[in-house]
Amino acid sequence: MIIGIDDTDSNEGMCTTYLGAVLLEELQIYGIVETLPFLVRLNPTIPYKTRGNAAIALKLKTNCPEKAIAYILSRIEELAHMDCEKTNPGAVFILEKEYENLKLVLNNFLTDAIVDVIEIQKAKNIISKYGIHSKGFKNGRGLIGALAACGAMLNPEEMDYTFEYLAYRRKEKYGTPRKVYKESFFEADRETYPKTWDTVDLTNKLVVCIPHSFDPVLFGIRGENPEIVTKAAGIIRSESVKRFAVYRTNQGTDMHLLPATNIAEIRNMHSYKLEGTVSAAPNTIHGGHVIFPLRDGSGEEIDCAAFEPTKNFRAIVRRLMSGDRVILSGSVSSGTLNIEKMEIKYLVPFYAEENPKCPNCGKHMKSAGQGQGLRCKKCRIRTPSKIRYEVKRDVEVGLYEVPPCARRHLAKPLIREKRSETRVYPSR
Numbered sequence: 466m467i468i469g470i471d472d473t474d475s476n477e478g479m480c481t482t483y484l485g486a487v488l489l490e491e492l493q494i495y496g497i498v499e500t501l502p503f504l505v506r507l508n509p510t511i512p513y514k515t516r517g518n519a520a521i522a523l524k525l526k527t528n529c530p531e532k533a534i535a536y537i538l539s540r541i542e543e544l545a546h547m548d549c550e551k552t553n554p555g556a557v558f559i560l561e562k563e564y565e566n567l568k569l570v571l572n573n574f575l576t577d578a579i580v581d582v583i584e585i586q587k588a589k590n591i592i593s594k595y596g597i598h599s600k601g602f603k604n605g606r607g608l609i610g611a612l613a614a615c616g617a618m619l620n621p622e623e624m625d626y627t628f629e630y631l632a633y634r635r636k637e638k639y640g641t642p643r644k645v646y647k648e649s650f651f652e653a654d655r656e657t658y659p660k661t662w663d664t665v666d667l668t669n670k671l672v673v674c675i676p677h678s679f680d681p682v683l684f685g686i687r688g689e690n691p692e693i694v695t696k697a698a699g700i701i702r703s704e705s706v707k708r709f710a711v712y713r714t715n716q717g718t719d720m721h722l723l724p725a726t727n728i729a730e731i732r733n734m735h736s737y738k739l740e741g742t743v744s745a746a747p748n749t750i751h752g753g754h755v756i757f758p759l760r761d762g763s764g765e766e767i768d769c770a771a772f773e774p775t776k777n778f779r780a781i782v783r784r785l786m787s788g789d790r791v792i793l794s795g796s797v798s799s800g801t802l803n804i805e806k807m808e809i810k811y812l813v814p815f816y817a818e819e820n821p822k823c824p825n826c827g828k829h830m831k832s833a834g835q836g837q838g839l840r841c842k843k844c845r846i847r848t849p850s851k852i853r854y855e856v857k858r859d860v861e862v863g864l865y866e867v868p869p870c871a872r873r874h875l876a877k878p879l880i881r882e883k884r885s886e887t888r889v890y891p892s893r
């Protein structure tokens with residue numbers, strides 16, 4: 466049986482991945498937990514999310530599905546933050562005999578939940594059409610994420626995925642500052658990068674894999690396989706860990722990006738990969754955000770932003786000039802594309818002018834008056850105009866990304882790019 470769960474936490478605590486980790490242990494009395502659990506990140510622009518729009522799925526081999534379902538529902542009722550208005554849990558149960566029939570429909574639903582905005586009714590319609598066992602608490606919005614997570618567990622071969630090792634705190638520590646030895650995170654990074662990523666941000670000298678909220682997560686290590694994330698976690702020194710779980714996940718895969726052929730088709734609350742031409746020099750506005758307009762072939766424009774939290778990435782963006790050609794990845798909110806990644810395809814040549822030197826004495830010639838060209842005062846040699854020469858741009862063609870401290874869960878880090886023909890500048 467596949468079990469999908471979502472929307473159990475609030476800003477005051479809990480985390481659906483934590484409930485998953487608890488169930489992984491407790492469900493052993495009902496059967497055998499098969500394969501690693503799935504942590505799916507859905508549309509990052511959804512306003513209902515508490516933090517990272519995550520949902521989970523587990524796979525349980527059991528002879529008593531009814532008992533297991535009743536137990537899981539009781540644990541959701543106990544652990545979910547039901548009092549919070551934004552918490553609307555959902556649980557979906559797919560029996561083995563239903564797998565084949567639901568594979569395609571839930572794969573499509575997963576893709577929609579990652580790239581699009583879905584009405585609860587759409588999830589409810591699928592549930593009733595296919596007679597899927599499920600339970601929605603309160604308004605049942607969590608059914609969307611729960612169904613999507615089942616879609617991932619049914620179709621791992623259809624997806625690119627990575628792994629995350631999540632370590633959880635002891636209950637009595639919730640809400641207190643996390644006690645960790647920061648240097649051990651840098652050490653774990655040194656030992657396992659680039660097979661792990663986003664543990665630390667070297668440029669900004671930050672540990673980025675520790676949440677700051679009240680939730681039970683102590684830290685999370687992201688990487689290419691379960692062994693490497695486990696190795697990195699083993700290097701970390703911290704307060705004692707109550708439990709941990711290694712999840713398979715669509716984090717770091719760019720699954721949220723839709724290819725946009727023109728700006729007219731772009732909608733808020735969606736994420737795109739968009740090619741265009743910079744149509745004016747980037748401007749740094751109040752708060753340190755860097756904004757510039759991008760134009761497509763039809764002449765339509767969209768504002769693109771490297772916001773202040775993207776730190777050193779803004780320095781690259783500031784070097785763009787009108788006429789440069791780029792491919793941008795990012796989510797669109799309030800009509801502005803929030804840049805996550807940028808491929809510079811073409812840089813317009815930049816020219817400067819200077820007064821030529823006198824061929825006789827070698828000194829720079831001076832203006833001889835308006836419309837009269839230049840001359841050397843001493844040698845009385847004249848020339849009609851200044852010399853124009855190309856200046857090397859202070860940025861290169863290639864792929865750039867925001868630093869780890871600003872990375873979106875779904876954004877694929879450049880160290881995962883397998884492109885040999887393009888120069889890649891991973892942010893560390």
Ligand code: ATP
Pocket residue numbers: 471472473474475479480481482507508511513514515516517518519520551552553577578579580581582583584606607608609610611
């Ligand atoms: P949690 O740890 O509980 O999963 P979270 O930050 O991941 O916290 P949720 O509390 O799950 O966020 O809230 C997100 C809500 O949005 C869920 O109810 C989920 O079903 C719903 N949702 C997810 N993706 C979409 C989508 N594409 N369209 C509409 N609703 C969505």
